[in-house]
Amino acid sequence: MGAILRRELNAYFRGAIGYVYLALFFAFTGVIYFIIVYSGLSSMMYTFAYAFYIGMYLIPLLTMRLLSEDRKLRTDQLLLTSPVRLSELVVGKFLAAFLVFALGISMMIPEAVVLSAFSAFDWPVFFTSLVGILLLGAASIAICMLFSALTENQIIAAVLGFVSMLLLSILDQFASVVSSETIKNALLGLSFYTRFFNLTLGVIDFSDVFFFFSVTGVFLFLTARVLEKQRWS
């Protein structure tokens, strides 16, 4: 697993993708941070709210080539014939993407430090928000990774990932226009934003944490199953 993680992590910064992702992420969240400071707010709630969308929409950039490229270049023949478990392969690739995502998020720490020097800063809220955005990132990466396993075309993987992120991110807005209570509750239960928003309030609710963990787990499992199935077809 270590070997795969290191290779993928290096691959992000050997090409342009890692830099492009980080640059876009820093630029977008930086603008929000500037607006907060400019308008005299001492909470980073809005930065996190925007990081939610920006993170989700940019994640397909990180995941699109993770598995599709191996299939296209036939390097999967090396990975799958090496003494490596499928789970190691999937988790190794997942962690590489997650670390780059976390690197982007880590920029919010100095931002918070600066803000706290000039105002009464609510650190517990910042901390739970940080946990929330990392959990959200993990779940989103796992979902997008599945699309990368399903196709050998990076662009298709990216588009499918983006569309699914777009739908997931507006699930709660869907919910607000649905009349049926059952469907509304089901949608809200699945809504990433609702779950994430709970965490940004400074309370770590076990069910929210569990939700993101299970989504991550289920999609990593599905990815491994897709790879396994490709060997049988």
Add this chain to the structure above:
Amino acid sequence: MIEVQHLVKQYGSKRAVDDISFTVRDGEILGFLGPNGAGKSTTMNILTGYVSATSGTVAIDGHEILEEPLEAKKKIGYLPEMPPLYVDMTVEEYLSFVFDLKKVKLPKQQHIEEVCNLVRIGDVRGRVIRHLSKGYRQRVGLAQALLGSPDVLILDEPTVGLDPKQIIEIRTLIRELGEHHTVILSSHILPEVQAVCDRVIVINKGRLVADGTPEELSHALSTDHKLTVRVEGPEAEILETFRRLRHIDKAESLGEREPGCYDFNVEAASGYDIRRSVSGAVFEHGWALLGMRSSELSLEDIFLQLTEDPTEGGDV
């Protein structure tokens, strides 16, 4: 070392591999011979655990590839038809990655150095694989398979796309490797298999059609004794003399090959050795015998003979 039993691979309605069984002994160099699309690569992909067989078993040194994949895969070095290279890495980075991936327990720097020297890629270690020529890429692929010094090497068309000098180098290397490893290599080039392998398996349309040493195969099939003879002298007269010899079924001239010298095909009735009588007759007449070779079936003939299926029309 390798035991394959009743391997079947079904792709939809097409049977890519149809009930193939064979065993490979320790230290043997086995050649897979067959036309393109015969099922060689599919068989190799199953042996290495890249694809799964529809039915049948593969055991590497007693470890079944589906039951104990990690143990089995540890024993295999695989060079697929298209070397599985990360072209954005340098040779050094790539081999270091494969070394870690395979969890090799040998001293890293030293082992990579040894493998690089073996396949002669020491001079390109710092270069990005994308910029390497086909020959070098193939050798980096081979180096990758050799990392960890696995007991079994499975090489899918290892000389494809190389120039003649490189082909000879790789063949020599495979022979050397055969001293310490069990090797399976596939090829559709007959002389290659003949030159390198101890044993040959011929595959056609997913079926195993022959299994034996290159010599065995050619003996088994060459029922008739044919000679090709080159003689300096008058063509018609020589031909007439040959035809009058005992036990000779057929003699024909192949035409003038050097000034004043002619080639003849002489065919004896089955079971007779006619080399002495032919050379005797030439000397008796005061002609010069410039060459004689028995035209036992070459692997090429065997191949055509075995893979030609008269019931299905010749679409081979």
